[in-house]
Amino acid sequence: MRPQLVQRTLLSLVLGLLFLSTAATGKCSGKYHELLQQLQSQADLMQDTSTLLDPYIHFQGLDQAGLKEHCKESPGAFPSEDTLRGLSQRGFLRTLNATLGHVLHRLTALQQDLTIAQDQGRNIRGFRSNIHCMSQLLRGSSEVETAEPTQPGPEATLPPTPSSDTFQHKLQGCRFLRGYHRFMHSAGQVFKEWADSRSQSRSRRHRPPRALQRGARRMRPFRRDERLMPRGQLPR
Amino acid sequence: MSFAQTFSFGESRDSVSRFGTTSCPARPHRPPRSLGCPLGPAGWPAGAAARTGARCPAGRVFGFHFSFPGLAHFLSHRTAPGRGVQGPHLSRVPPAFPVDPKEANSCGSRRAKRAQRDGKLQKSSALCPPPRLSRNSRPWARAPQLIHSPGAGPALHVHTRVRGGLAPAAAAPPKSRPGSRSPLPAGKPEPMALFAVFQTSFLLALLSLRAYQSEVLVEPLPLTPESLNVSIDSAHQYLNLQWSVHSLAYYQELKMLFQIQISRMKTSNVIWVGNYSTVVKRDPVLHWSWKSELPLECATHFVRMRSRVDDAKIPEPRFWSNWSSWKEADAQKSLGRDPLFLFPKDKLVEEGSNVTICYMSRNQQDNISCYLEGQQIHGEQLDSNVSAFKLNKVSFIRKTGTNIFCKVDQKDVIKGIVLFVSKVLEEPKDFSCETQDFKTLTCTWDPGTDTSLPKRSSQSYTLFESFSGKKILCEHKNSCNWQVDSDSQEMYNFTLVAENALGNRSVSVLFSLTHRVHPKTPYNLFLKNVSGTKATVTWKVHPIGNYSTLLCQLDLLGEGNVIQQHNVSIKENGEYLLSELEPDTEYMARVRCADANHFWKWSGSISQKFITAEAAPSEALDVWRNVKSVSGRPTVTLFWKPLSKLHANGKILSYNVTVENLDRLSGLEVHSVPATANGTELTLDQDSYQIHVTALNSAGPSPASVIVVSGDPGNEEVEEERVNGTEDGFSVSWKPQSGKAIGYVVEWCDHPQDLPCDLQWKNLSSNTTSTVISSGAFRPGVRYNFRIYEISTERMAYLLEKKAGYLKELAPSDNPQVVVSNLTSHSFTLSWKDYSTDSQPGFIQGYYVYLRSKAEKECHPGFKKATLPDKSACCQHRIDNPEQKTFVMENLQPESVYEFLVTPYTSAGSGPLDAFTKVTTPDEYSHILIRIILPMIVCVLLIMITCYLKSQWMKEKCYPDIPDPYKSNVLSLIKSKENPHLTIMNVSDCVPDAIEVIHKPEGSKIQFLGASKSLTETEFTKPAYLYLLPAEKNYSGPGPCICFENLTYNEAAADSGSCGHFPVTPEALPGQPGPLTSPENLLKALEKNYMNSLGETAAGEASLNYVSQLASQMSGDKDSLPANPPEPVLCSEYKMQMAIPLGLASPPPAENSGLSSTTPLDQSEHYR
DSSP states (O other), rough: OHHHHHHHHHHHHHHHHHHHHHHHSOOOOOOOHHHHHHHHHHHHHHHHTTTTTHHHHHHTOOOOOTTTOOOOOTTTTSHHHHHHHHHHHHHHHHHHHHHHHHHHHHHHHTTOTTEEEEEHHHHHHHHHHHHHHHHHHHHOOOOOOOOOOOOHHHHHOOSSOSSSSSHHHHHHHHHHHHHHHHHHHHHHHHHHHHHHHHHHHHHHTTTHHHHHHGGGGOOOOGGGGGGTTTOOOOOO | OOOEEOOOOOOHHHIHHHHHHHOOOOOOOOOEEEEOOOOOOSSSTHHHHHHHOOHHHHHHHTOOOOOOOOOOHHHHHTTTGGGGGGGGSOOOOOOOOOOHHHHHHHHHHHHHHHHHHHOOOOOOOSOOOOOOOOOGGTOOOOOOOOOOOSSSSOOOOOOOOOOSBOOOSSOOOOOOOTTOOOOOOOOHHHHHHHHHHHHHHHHHHHHHHHHHHOOSSSSSSOOOOOEEEEEEETTTTEEEEEEEEEOOSBBOEEEEEEEEEEEEESOOOOEEEEEEEEEEEEEEEEEEEEEEOGGGGGGGEEEEEEEEEEOTSSSSSOOOOOOOOOEESSSSSSSSSSSEEETTTOOOTTTTEEEEEEEESSOOOEEEEETTTTTEOOOOSSSSSSEEEEEOSSSOOOOTEEEEEETTTTTTEEEEEEEEEOOOOOOOOEEEEESSSSSEEEEEEEOOSOOOBTTTTOOOOOEEETTTTTTEEESSSSSEEEEEEOOOOOOOOEEEEEEEETTTEEEEEEGGGOOOOOOOOOOOEESSSSOOSSSEEEEEEOOOOOTOOEEEEEEEEEEEEEEEEEEEEEESEEEEEEEEEOOEEEEEEEEEEEEEEOOOOOOOOEEEEEEEEOOOOOOOEEEEEEEEHHHHHHHHEEEEOOOOOHHHHHOOOEEEEEEEEEEOOOOEEEEEETTTHHHEEOOSSSSEEEEEEEEETTTTEEOOEEEEEESSSSOOOOOOEEEEEEETTTEEOOOOSOOOOOOEEEEEESTSSSSSOEEEEEEEEEEEEEEEETTTTTOOOOOEEEEEEEEETTTTTEEEEEEESSOOOOOSSSOOOOOEOOSSSSOOOEEEOOOSSTTTTSSOOOEEEEEEEESSOOTTTOOEEEEOOOSSSEEEEOOOEEEEEEEEOOSSOOEEEEEEEEEEETTTEEOOOOOOEEEEOOSSSSHHHHHHHHHHHHHHHHHHEEEETTTHHHHHHHHOOOOOOGOOOOHHIIIIIOTTOOOOOGOOOGGOOOOEEEEETTTOOOOOTTTOOGGGGSOOOOOEEEEEEOTTTTTTOOOOOEEOOTTTTTTHHHHHHHHOOOOOOOOTTTTOHHHHHHHHHHHHHHHHOOOOOOOGTTTTTTOOOOOOOOSSSSSOOOOGGSSOEEEEEEEOOOOOOOOOTTTOOOOOOGGGGGGGGGGBTTBBBBOO
């Protein structure tokens, strides 16, 4: 337990520093690459089950044979990876932001049971801040993009309130956290694809990323068929 | 939390076997009531009625259909109803009668019929006891009972009704209903009628009297519980009962007793029976709750009740009402359609409690397995689809609760509950209250274990004061502040109640406020006027009231220990003079106070450190000296021990050493030694000197320490004695000599093997003749030398005695280096004179000499057999004198190997027995041989040296060089004058065919080399000649023949001068052996050894003969030639000599002799 605690503490510290960098500046970075890399790193760290799920399972006494297998993600609780891939960049960010908002709400309830949920709440807020910045960055290049509905987040699919049955509440919390980590893993994969597509685009054109020099206002808008493929003025 | 009702419980057989006892706590909103709780085996068909005394007749009592044959019968059963409810507890007699009303009625009917038939009083029996008459069954009974009479027979039906409330026990005379029959039997004669009239009159009189006394209306009231409603509180697992009774006509309130039955699954399965006593008022809607151990959701429960007046205002006997109808409480109806349910949900229990869990399955075919914290548990099946588990003494596992879940096998269905187990709420410990200012009382306690759980608060604490009736909720878990309103209240009785969701614990304390004064910590503690031995302490305290006096305790601490303690009574300011302090010492002054009148607690302490001023050292130094002679001058080394802190009285700055010559008048010599030194060295002369040593600090010098030394060391030749060491040290004693000693000094070294040896000394008074020297530096196996000095009145030290000893003697660790000497064939000497006995780990008491030999099995005289650690045997000789360091081994065998070992021994043992040394005794005659051979070798060497030095001379005398014939002058003479055909041939021109050695005796007899005939048999009177014969087989005529004549070795030949040529034919060589008969073999044999130059000799010049004599290297003695005929021996050397015609031979010049062996016959060949 002690190494696990240390690991979690270090992880929280790293995440905190990452988020602190964003929060400390108070304004969004105009560098797409940095922002994307930071989002990717944050998603990678937040998908780690040792940050939330594992402590929760241990704290609630669910680490027993016969119970673990019932701690599975509830179908439809979080958008699937395919769903996220099918979204445009801005749609993806909106969905991500909305989902994490609901996760924050749910973590507030979990804070009574799990103290480290409070730390994770701060991390999610920092992550959402970066999502906001990325949205700002993309907004300058997607003014003509048609509005895309946000994918239903956990609000629509998750049980609205925890059951009065404490046992069911425990299981639901476990399933919710597992879904959350899976969702962050999917989000990280999407961000990775963003980065891959950008590097491919840059290698194809063999020219310096002008957008990095001109800023977000010169970015070209995305189209529906350009999903996850930032082109034009987008920094590469 | 207090329970509102107290029950005594009965247990059904089911409940006993499954769930144990049941409890019936009151609902919180109900005031406490006391009620008796007669109980029966709930599970029995007869139910509790039989156990409660409501036996078969009782059932009939409720039916009120009993016969009334006479007063005697009535009186005989007057007390019978009392057996029904005799007290709060139920007698546990077996049920004698079923409760079944039918059975009861039938029993009553039978009795009535028998009464009718027999016309006499019925007797009680085991199965059908006589009907008990309750008070309201009698004409004067006015108890509010519902009475009806389903049975037949002469029964008196008395209906009472309470008007305007229940009247106290009095009741109006009963009215006979119009249709009622007379209780008297008909058809009796007149005397009987007269008796009947009398009896009736008597009864009427009694009834009137009763009515007068009770003043109650006559009509009975139906008090059976009505409108019974049962609901389920799933959260707390309560069955909530609500019912009402009819309005009370004659009483504002009436105490009633309700008997309640609870069945499970079916009405006949009564699991609990209990009584509930309460006071019914005008609006008699009553509530009562029952807590179920088995979760209510898992089984349908049924409830019914009956009532009875239990008020003293109503005289006995009192009768139970009829049972109400069964009311069903079924929680399963409200459950959903889930296939599996598990109850109770989120139950909170205290650690150590017993908990019953049940599950309910919708499908009986499902195979369900349940787990408690991952471990499967097995329960008891209550129904086809209901099973229950009993968990005994549950323990706390985690704050988030104990997980219990059930799964339907082969299905993804899981249901579970969380059992929250709280720590046991402990009674607050160490509860006490005190005040610091008579304004606030602070109560503190130890709360014990925290019983909080997630979403459930921890225990709360309430402080209640009984005299004032005030109560406050404490904000902290371990303390609470109570405001003292005025001075009027002196006594306080506090009750602290700790309460959580499961219960409460309380503790009380009663005290007087003035006895609980805990003063505040003093302040402003100062030290003033601090000198070397005194200091003044001042402090202040917070005043307590106007007349309170505080007792303050002043502690003086030094090095953490309390040195002085003083008590001072003060009002507000304290002051005390501390004395008897040590100079230059750090102290701490500490003050605390308490109420002087009623001690309760000390206040907190305040302390202050201070250091007293320095003073001159109070003690003289302990000085000792060591006198030694350096370069002929006595050198005195002074040692002193640093003053202890107690005597230094400050920091020592330096030491002063003053030297005064006692023999001559001279000035004082003063030396200042730094404070870091513990001694100094002085170089003096042979005079006596008095030395003063003082220590100085900032306050002044210490008293002087005086010592007198002299250049004369005195008598050092004192015999050393031994002293035994013990665990405590060395006990040293001595004998006074002069009797004028002013003291003694024992001197030793803590580390005698080191330099410096860390000299130590101990001063002893003059009347002391022994002491124990102990030191932490003493080690076993180290020899310590003690010298005892006597200090004379002149302060001169004289050596008295010497002691040496070991704290503990050890066995020697090393053996001496032994030298072997005087080795003979029969003895040798061992010596180890370099072995020092003084530096050994024990007193050497002697030596063991071990000897072993493979040749000798028996030990020599003086030796005895011993066994070595390696189990080998040897001979041991013991030397008891440690100073004997030589030993002679005698009686040894020549040419034998002996092994010896010399090891010392002490009282602790001997040295190591490992390294034996081998010695081999020499041969018995070897010394004789040495005496002969050695001179011989010397002589030979001398001869050889001489020969070497005189080699030229020897050569000339013994073997002069053979002259070279080529350089002979004779050749030129032959060539030029006498024989022009003669020439000198080269050897290469001549092919040798054979070499013939010719022995030329007087008869010219020829002898061949290697002939079978022995040479010894040949007469050697003439020199031998070697002939070289031609190789051709067909050689027949006289051919060339070369004859070598050795004139040098063959004097006879030389003298005779007959080196002539004798033609030799092959036939002249009879008997020549094989190898030499072949010309090739002969050539080979001679090719390396002989010089031949046949090639240079013309074939036709047969007149010229060369004769050579064979000269062997092995024998330079020409005298031996006859005995050793010339054989063709390898490495033989032959001298070549020129042949000259007979008669012309002349000796070669001496100077050409050296050329004889090196003259080249050809450019590529050498001949020797």
